[in-house]
Amino acid sequence: MEATDSFHLYSFFASSCCQRVIIAAHLKSIPLTFSFIDLSAKQQLDDDYQRSLNPSRSVPTLVITSKDGKKTIIRQSLSILEYFEERFPEPSPLLPPRDKLEERARVRDFVNIITSDVAPPTNSRITQRVRDIRDGRDDQHDFAKACFTDGFKAYEALLTETRDEAASGGFTVGEAVTMADVCLVPTVDQAFMYKMDLAFVPKVQKLYESLKAMPAFQAADWRKQPDTPEKYRA
Structure with a gap:
């Protein structure tokens, strides 16, 4: 650098x-x-x-x-x-080596579940518009929770398909952090803001808990940023 x-x-x-x-x-x-x-x-x-x-x-x-x-x-x-x-x-490469084309594609599949399927409709700009159109906070929350649920179920299904049980914790793909993990954890944090329970996706929950213990993920926690209001601080 x-x-x-x-x-x-x-x-x-x-x-x-x-x-x-x-x-x-x-x-x-x-x-x-x-x-x-x-x-x-x-x-x-x-x-x-x-x-x-x-x-x-x-x-x-x-x-x-x-x-x-x-x-x-x-x-x-x-x-x-x-x-x-x-x-x-x-x-800390965020993608597997260039000769691991299948693993690189798999990382991108997981990334896009989060960044294309889950994050856009649960963005505050969109959920606020849902609230404004439907004139109800409950509609806003139900819409967001449905989007999180669908996305996490897809992530869980792909984890089940691509990782054996012994390796189902730790990381999304392979044995190191990838871009998929970097995208997953903040989105799970967002889901928790809506008081979601991840019991319906146990592999995602186990993965999140493992990643969240790592220093880089702790440092990025939304409750620990310099601009986090005092009432939200961990």
Whole structure:
């Protein structure tokens, strides 16, 4: 890593997408500095933020500044994870080796269950729209829980298909953390905000508990971020 490069993350404590980036940065020993965008106060709608940093009006946004002052801005969490992996494959590679094509594809299947099937409809922007349209908090919560349930059942089924019982804990694919694990844990944390019980997906629950004990996942916990309100702190 070029020591003169800086990595500045625009983040929000309760964003699962930001959690992914923070986990990966800890795994790869990439130093981050932060600015905090309070989504609850709609700071992401600020004209300057939208115009100069993120036209999607979302987080995370990663600004990389090189030693010559050139700035690179990456605005989607998966793009950031892929950038980290391509630029800093060591330590803690997030994908299996290039000659393990089947395992790499399997990691991406798990990643997409979370990032394509679960995360978008459970995003606060979408669930709030459900609440506004249906005029009810219960509808918002029921919608989110249904999306989490479907996604976790799919993850559980794929774990059952691809891992034997003796290896069903620890990691999603192989014997080390991958991008799949980095995406899973923050989404389970989000589900717990809705008071979900994961007893219906025991392999996912066991996997989550194993990963959550690791330092990188602890460091990214939404209850331990610098901008976490005191009432939510662990």
